[in-house]
Amino acid sequence: MVNFLQHTFNGLVGGAFLALLALGLAVIFGMLRVVNFAHGAIYMLGAFGAYVLLTEVGLSFWWALLVMPIALALFGMALERLLVARLARLDPLYNFLLTFGLTLILQDAVKSRYGVQSSPYDAPAILSGTLDLGAFDFPAYRVFVLVMAVAVCVGVWWLLSRTRVGMVVRAATERPELSTALGIDVGRWVTPVFGFGIGLAGLAGVLAAPIRAVNPLMGADLIIVVFAVVVIGGLGSIFGSVAAGFAIGLVQAWVQALGEDWALLSQVLVFLVMAGVLLWRPAGLFGREEAPA
Amino acid sequence: MLRIDDLSAWYGEAQVLRGVSLEIAAGEVVTLCGRNGAGKTTLLRCVMGLHPGQRGTVELAGRTLSGQPAHRRARAGLGWVPDDRGCYATLTVAETLSLPPVVGPSPWSLEQVYDAFPHLHARRNAPSTTLSGGEQQMLALARVLRMGARLLLCDEPTEGLSPLLVAQVGDILRQAKQHGVAVLLVEQNLHFATTVADRHHLLAEGRVVESLENSEVAAREKDLLAYLGI
Numbered sequence: 216m217v218n219f220l221q222h223t224f225n226g227l228v229g230g231a232f233l234a235l236l237a238l239g240l241a242v243i244f245g246m247l248r249v250v251n252f253a254h255g256a257i258y259m260l261g262a263f264g265a266y267v268l269l270t271e272v273g274l275s276f277w278w279a280l281l282v283m284p285i286a287l288a289l290f291g292m293a294l295e296r297l298l299v300a301r302l303a304r305l306d307p308l309y310n311f312l313l314t315f316g317l318t319l320i321l322q323d324a325v326k327s328r329y330g331v332q333s334s335p336y337d338a339p340a341i342l343s344g345t346l347d348l349g350a351f352d353f354p355a356y357r358v359f360v361l362v363m364a365v366a367v368c369v370g371v372w373w374l375l376s377r378t379r380v381g382m383v384v385r386a387a388t389e390r391p392e393l394s395t396a397l398g399i400d401v402g403r404w405v406t407p408v409f410g411f412g413i414g415l416a417g418l419a420g421v422l423a424a425p426i427r428a429v430n431p432l433m434g435a436d437l438i439i440v441v442f443a444v445v446v447i448g449g450l451g452s453i454f455g456s457v458a459a460g461f462a463i464g465l466v467q468a469w470v471q472a473l474g475e476d477w478a479l480l481s482q483v484l485v486f487l488v489m490a491g492v493l494l495w496r497p498a499g500l501f502g503r504e505e506a507p508a
Numbered sequence: 509m510l511r512i513d514d515l516s517a518w519y520g521e522a523q524v525l526r527g528v529s530l531e532i533a534a535g536e537v538v539t540l541c542g543r544n545g546a547g548k549t550t551l552l553r554c555v556m557g558l559h560p561g562q563r564g565t566v567e568l569a570g571r572t573l574s575g576q577p578a579h580r581r582a583r584a585g586l587g588w589v590p591d592d593r594g595c596y597a598t599l600t601v602a603e604t605l606s607l608p609p610v611v612g613p614s615p616w617s618l619e620q621v622y623d624a625f626p627h628l629h630a631r632r633n634a635p636s637t638t639l640s641g642g643e644q645q646m647l648a649l650a651r652v653l654r655m656g657a658r659l660l661l662c663d664e665p666t667e668g669l670s671p672l673l674v675a676q677v678g679d680i681l682r683q684a685k686q687h688g689v690a691v692l693l694v695e696q697n698l699h700f701a702t703t704v705a706d707r708h709h710l711l712a713e714g715r716v717v718e719s720l721e722n723s724e725v726a727a728r729e730k731d732l733l734a735y736l737g738i
């Protein structure tokens with residue numbers, strides 16, 4: 216029983232990263248119809264940025280947690296203005312290829328400077344211990360990650376569902392042309408929304424630095440799983456991507472807990488689930504069929 | 509209020525509007541009739557600024573709208589009532605009403621809207637796409653009245669509505685008219701058109717082929733119905 220709780224906890228922590236990344240992808244896809252392949256590379260930059268800030272500038276984890284998401288959000292906004300926007304009128308495939316190329320550039324740039332081996336990064340001292348929450352001792356840093364991820368997801372949900380800005384973004388996302396005819400300057404929201412999604416990936420990266428191996432390829436494997444998560448949740452569905460992120464994290468941890476023999480299954484499981492979901496509901500669990508234009 | 513001059517429009521190579529000109533004064537309701545495919549919806553989309561392949565000029569209250577993006581035209585006072593009623597699955601009825609900015613001098617207040625449309629009040633927290641067809645149409649009209657739009661572009665607002673609801677649409681349009689709102693109304697229902705409109709334009713193959721006063725319509729009803737293919 217204690218074991219099961221422990222695996223469940225680890226699954227939720229793993230799911231927290233999937234959820235944060237999937238949330239950013241979903242927000243971007245909803246508004247721009249761009250599948251941002253570079254999301255994994257941005258996550259890597261968040262983690263590496265934390266490492267570089269600590270070792271070369273002497274800024275602590277807490278500063279990195281503040282600085283990196285903002286810096287990467289600004290980077291994302293510049294990227295949208297300079298490159299993504301130019302391809303927006305073409306087939307979405309062009310922006311997919313653009314962000315794919317960008318991923319390779321970012322990965323190789325980091326690789327050429329810091330090599331492929333993992334760089335050590337410690338959790339801040341105050342979170343290095345464990346928390347006794349009854350059943351077993353929870354590593355304090357992982358509890359922090361989980362709390363942060365849930366808070367961010369709830370915050371984004373609140374922003375989207377309860378504020379005027381969120382309402383405008385929803386309207387612009389669902390029916391851009393109609394919304395412009397009702398006086399909404401849809402174009403004005405594209406750049407900030409893209410930057411926001413990128414900033415979320417950066418945040419996930421900083422959070423990952425103390426518990427995941429920090430290396431140039433850390434985002435490359437993860438992003439494929441995140442794509443599957445987003446498809447399972449329903450492309451562009453905010454709620455769906457977060458729920459699917461936590462759910463896949465949980466299921467992966469449970470299957471891993473079955474033992475070595477199940478390691479392979481836990482890796483391919485997400486894709487099996489995706490295939491099953493697509494057969495059953497082509498638009499994903501919480502997705503809506505695209506209204507014909 | 510609205511002046512359209514020599515408006516032409518294309519879908520790729522195919523020309524669908526060929527030099528349409530018309531004017532609408534404040535407080536005037538003008539209908540646009542014509543068979544399916546005549547170009548009525550395209551004309552409204554051109555005025556709204558949603559159709560890229562157009563040439564000609566559109567002016568609202570003396571200000572030129574040509575070349576401006578749709579959101580600017582809406583802010584200049586155009587009220588968009590599209591043929592699909594423009595509802596959102598991700599917005600509630602109340603949100604759909606308050607989405608557009610107030611653009612004109614005499615917008616309806618939310619209380620006025622809910623007084624006039626008690627159904628919308630009852631369903632105010634439901635996603636707007638879950639309303640019935642008639643309620644969606646009322647929502648689309650209520651929304652532009654709440655904006656205080658000065659000219660409404662209404663694309664077949666009575667299509668598929670019961671006689672009771674058609675009458676209600678008529679009431680709303682007459683009420684707007686009394687407040688000086690101008691309306692460009694695309695309408696297939698000739699009888700309804702004569703109860704709300706001052707003048708009528710017949711559109712065929714992208715041209716205005718006839719313009720009639722209200723009184724002329726009754727006299728030539730048979731003719732016109734045959735022409736519309738109804």
Ligand SMILES: Nc1ncnc2c1ncn2[C@@H]1O[C@H](COP(=O)(O)OP(=O)(O)O)[C@@H](O)[C@H]1O
Pocket residue numbers: 519524542543544545546547548549550551
């Ligand atoms: N998206 C489109 N692409 C190409 N042709 C179109 C498109 N929409 C409408 N048309 C054509 O333009 C003409 C006018 O259409 P429309 O303005 O919708 O007519 P109406 O509203 O009077 O029924 C029709 O011949 C129609 O086939």
Ligand SMILES: [Mg+2]
Pocket residue numbers: 548549550591
């Ligand atoms: Mg039409």
